[in-house]
Amino acid sequence: MKNRKIMFVSPQQVETVEEEFIPAALADNEVLVKLIYSLISPGTELAMLSGKESWAQLPVCPGYASVSQVVEVGQGVTDFKIGDNVFHYGSHSEYQVVSTSQLLIKPPADLDLRWVPFTRMATVAFTSVRVSNIEVGDYVSVTGLGLVGNLAAQLARLQGAFVIGVDLSSKRIETANQCGVDYALNGGNGGIKEQILALTGGQGVSTQIEATGVPQVGVESLGWIGSLGEIVFLGSPRGEFNTDVTDVLNYCHLYNRGCITFKGGHEWRYPTEPNAFVKHSLVRNSKIVFELVKQNRLQIEPLLSHVIKPEQAKEAYEGLRNNKDDYNGVLFDWS
Structure with missing residues (x-):
């Protein structure tokens, strides 16, 4: 053939x-x-x-x-x-x-x-929510509103969060709005930290999901994460970025500067098939995505x-x- x-x-x-x-x-x-x-x-x-x-x-x-x-x-x-x-x-x-x-x-x-093929992108995005501490009423930011970032933002909303999406593309911001993301900001206009602090009453977000894979974006986002918050690296970091790593580590270490937790959100953190020792798996996540899409809860x-x-x-x-x-x-x- x-x-x-x-x-x-x-x-x-x-x-x-x-x-x-x-x-x-x-x-x-x-x-x-x-x-x-x-x-x-x-x-x-x-x-x-x-x-x-x-x-x-x-x-x-x-x-x-x-x-x-x-x-x-x-x-x-x-x-x-x-x-x-x-x-x-x-x-x-x-x-x-x-x-x-x-x-x-x-x-x-x-x-x-x-x-159906979008299920794969949704299960990739699912990991960021699974590893996070997101609770009802939390503010969550997502940098990068491509397929994975958009779906991560939607899943964070289903977790009960108020979600702030950030992207450079006006079209992707429009798409995020169509998908129900609470606030979609254009990162090309500057002042993202100030806008997020204003939306969160000066407290910053409790969870930042980094979906661009651009290391500089991850470092810059630390400034709008609230004390005792977390950053989840969903997009695999690529490319070179030079900075003072001691300052970054201190920002994440010291309470008066953030005391922030770094988390990896790679898809293969979880097994493919369900087993008796792990609640989450790729198969389980996929079946949940099917049901969420059927119910129009995931766009x-x-x-x-x-x-x-x-x-x-x-x-x-x-x-x-x-x-x-x-x-x-x-x-x-x-x-």
Whole structure:
């Protein structure tokens, strides 16, 4: 059979290729799937496309958020059958062999399939809320209102917080407003610390979720975190930033300057499957996201900016890199 897939062939070079695909005989716990939709993860995939990530040696087929249809099952597979739609952590490759021991979940039958791949971004965002001390009535700030930051802001509101989102893009601020974020501020206008202190009665936020991955933003946000507050690093820090680390550490250490807790919010903090010793897992979070989306408590549609064919991949990545106002949630339609 012919298989289409998107390849990062060299730094900033994207191609959609077609090749012969002859899958080997499936193992007992494997299924062969055909993509329906796959979602670009802008932060991770643009970092991969730069060629600077040691863990993603080019050429590589990127992607990790997909909904597919099962076209063949291994002899030992009992939970899935041919024709089932499944959410999985798949790449931008039309046909893939997936192990049932990996994350593989049937989404609700009445859930819009275009929304299903966004579940991955929501479970990434979920970690920031899971590790935080957010309680009803707290003020929470989120820097970076892309897919993950926006969803983190929505989840913090569901936790009972008043949420202040910050971004440089007027379009993403507009989208945050559509998704119900309480206050959305344009970081390009300056005075963010003063605006946040005014919104919080001079107290600052109790939790700051850093979703840009820009180290300087994380350091600057310390100034609007209240005493005994916390900062959760949701976006993986990238790039170089030189500062006086002693001053940063003292700010976080001394009570009269903040006494702030640093927390890592990486998705893989939690196991894939539920177990008896850990409350949270990626499977549990995914199923919760399905239900929140079904109940319209988690907004996905405003995040969906483009549904395009794989042959338009080069255009998609250029848009995400150079036109963040118009490109946000980009789905590849493999039909």
